Amino acid sequence: MISFFSPKVEYVENKYAKEIQSNLLKSILLITCVISSIIVLLAILNMLPLGKTYTTVLYFYISINAVMYYLMIKNDIYYTFSVNILIFSSLVTFSFMTVDATYDEFRFIWFFLLSFTAFVLGGKWYGVLISFIVYVLIILLYFIAELNLSKYVLFTFLGSFLVFNMFNLYFINKIKIDVNTLQERICEETDKRQTQEQVLLRQYRMTNMGEMIDAIAHQWRQPLAQGNMILFNMLEELDNKTYLEEKIEELTKLNMHMSQTIDDFRFLLNESKNKTIFDIHTAIEEVLTLMKKQLETINIDYTNRVTHKIKGYKNELIQVLVVLLSNAIEVLEIRDIQNKKISFLLEECDDCIMIHIDDNAGGVEPSVQDKLFDPYISTKQTSGGTGLGLYIAQIIIEDNMRGKLSVKDGLHGARFTIEIKREL
Numbered sequence: 001m002i003s004f005f006s007p008k009v010e011y012v013e014n015k016y017a018k019e020i021q022s023n024l025l026k027s028i029l030l031i032t033c034v035i036s037s038i039i040v041l042l043a044i045l046n047m048l049p050l051g052k053t054y055t056t057v058l059y060f061y062i063s064i065n066a067v068m069y070y071l072m073i074k075n076d077i078y079y080t081f082s083v084n085i086l087i088f089s090s091l092v093t094f095s096f097m098t099v100d101a102t103y104d105e106f107r108f109i110w111f112f113l114l115s116f117t118a119f120v121l122g123g124k125w126y127g128v129l130i131s132f133i134v135y136v137l138i139i140l141l142y143f144i145a146e147l148n149l150s151k152y153v154l155f156t157f158l159g160s161f162l163v164f165n166m167f168n169l170y171f172i173n174k175i176k177i178d179v180n181t182l183q184e185r186i187c188e189e190t191d192k193r194q195t196q197e198q199v200l201l202r203q204y205r206m207t208n209m210g211e212m213i214d215a216i217a218h219q220w221r222q223p224l225a226q227g228n229m230i231l232f233n234m235l236e237e238l239d240n241k242t243y244l245e246e247k248i249e250e251l252t253k254l255n256m257h258m259s260q261t262i263d264d265f266r267f268l269l270n271e272s273k274n275k276t277i278f279d280i281h282t283a284i285e286e287v288l289t290l291m292k293k294q295l296e297t298i299n300i301d302y303t304n305r306v307t308h309k310i311k312g313y314k315n316e317l318i319q320v321l322v323v324l325l326s327n328a329i330e331v332l333e334i335r336d337i338q339n340k341k342i343s344f345l346l347e348e349c350d351d352c353i354m355i356h357i358d359d360n361a362g363g364v365e366p367s368v369q370d371k372l373f374d375p376y377i378s379t380k381q382t383s384g385g386t387g388l389g390l391y392i393a394q395i396i397i398e399d400n401m402r403g404k405l406s407v408k409d410g411l412h413g414a415r416f417t418i419e420i421k422r423e424l
Contacts, residue, residue, distance in 0.1 A: 009079070009083045009084065009121070009122040018076070021079070021121065024120070025072060025079060025083060025086070025121055026072050028117060029068050029069040029072065029082065032061075032086070032090075036061055036062045036065075037062055039058060040055060040058050040059065043058075049103070050101070051100040053100065054097060057092070065089065068082040068085050068086060083122055087117070087118055087121075087130055090114050090117075091133065091134070091137065094110050094111060095141065098138070098141055098147060099145045099147065102148035103148075108138075111134050111138070111161065112161065112164055115127060115130060115134060115164065115165060115168065116168060118130035119172055123172070124169060124172045124173070127165070127169075128165070128169070131161070131165045135158065138154070138158070139158075227255075230251055234247050275312055276311070276313075277309050277310070277311045278310065278311075278312075279309050280306060280309075280310060280346060280353060280355065280420075281304050281346065283318050283321065284344060284346075287322055290322065291322065294325075294326075295325075295329070298329065298341065298342055299339065299340065299341045299342075300341075300342055300343075301342070301344070302343075303343075303344065305346055305348065306346040306353055308348060310420050312400070312403075312420065313396075313400055313401065317397075320397060320405070320418065321355075321357075323389040323392075323393045324357050324416050325342065327389065327390070328342050328357065328359040328361065331361040331414075332359060332360075337361055337362075339360070340360070341359065341360045341412075342357065342358070342359050343356075343358040344356070345358070348422065351422060352403075352419050352420065352421055353419075353422045354418070354419050355419075357415070357416045358411070358413060358414070358415045359410075359413040361414065362412070363409045363410070363413050364409070364414045373391055373393075373394045373405070373407075374391060393405060397418055402420075403418060404418075405417070405419075406419075
C-alpha cells in the first residue's frame, strides 16, 4: 500500500511496455510544452486575458517540462523523476489557472486530464493519491480564494471527478487482470506447443532412425557383396597361403569399414545436450562421408570461406544437414535431372556464419514454398515422407541453436540457408 505522503510511480518491468510508457511520457511532455507556449503567445498578443502571476508560472512550467523532455530523450532512467515533476508542476500551474482564469468555465477539465495522466503514467495508487490531492486542493481554493463558482458547480465537479476516478480504477484493474489472463494463456499455449514439439520430435527421431538404417544398408551393400566375392575366390585358392593372407587382410579392412559406419551413425543419433565449439567444415565433411553412397551420382561443389567456429550442438546440425541433403537428393531423382549438382557455400556475415545449400532441381513449387516448414507438409510424394523433417530442422536451428533456417529460389533450384551465430 502506498503512503499518501510518499508517492511511488509504478514503472513496468516488461521492456516493450516500458518503452511504450516512456514514449507516452515524452509525448505528453512535448504536447504540454507546445500548448502552454501557445497560451503564453496568445497572452503576449493580448488575445487571452491572463494575469502576470499566471503568465510567469506558465514560463516556469514550460521550462521545467522542456528540461524533463530533454532528460527523457537522453535516458529513460529519469522516468519516475519526470513523472513526478510533470504531475506536481501541473498541479501548481492548474491551481494558479483556477484562481486567475475565473472567466473560463471549462478550466476544471484540466484536472480530469491530470488525474487520468497520473493513473496511466504512475499506476493505480499513484493516480489515487493525485486525485485525492486534487480534491483537497479544489476545496481549499474554494474557501480561501474567489473562484467565481457556485456550490452547485463545486458539487458537480467533485461528484463527476469521483465517478471519473472510479472508472479509472476499474479500467486499470481490468487491464491488469486482462494482462495476467493473457500471460497465463500464453504460458499454457507455450507449454502445449513445447509438448507437441516433443511428441513430433520423438516421431521424427523414429522416422530418422529408419532413414539412418536405410543409409547404413546403402553403405554396407557394396562391402558385403565384395566380401562374398572374396570368400568365393578364397575357396578356389585354399592352397595359396600368400593369396589367403592378402584376402584375409582385405576382409579385415572391409569389416573395419563397416564397423566404422556403425560408429558414425551411432554418434549421429547420440542426443548430446552439451554445447561445444566446433568447425562447420568438419560437420559438413562428416555428413558427406555418411552419405557418400547416396551422393555417388551427384556432383558436389564445396566452397568454404569461413575461418571462425560456432558454439552449439554438432550432432543436431549434422541431422539438419542430412535432412536438407536427403530432400535435395530425392528431388533430383524424382525430377530426373541429368547432371545432378548440389553446392555448399560457407561464408561469414557480420557475427554470423551462413551455410547455403543449392541444388539444380528447378526450385520449390510456389504452392508449398510458404508452408514448407509447417508440420506434415511433405515434398516426398513418392516415398511417403512424414512432413516432419524440415519442421524439426527449423526447430533445431532456431530454438536449439538460436539461428535461422530459410529457403528461397536460387539460380537453378532451391537454396536453403542456415544462419548461426559464430563464436567471437
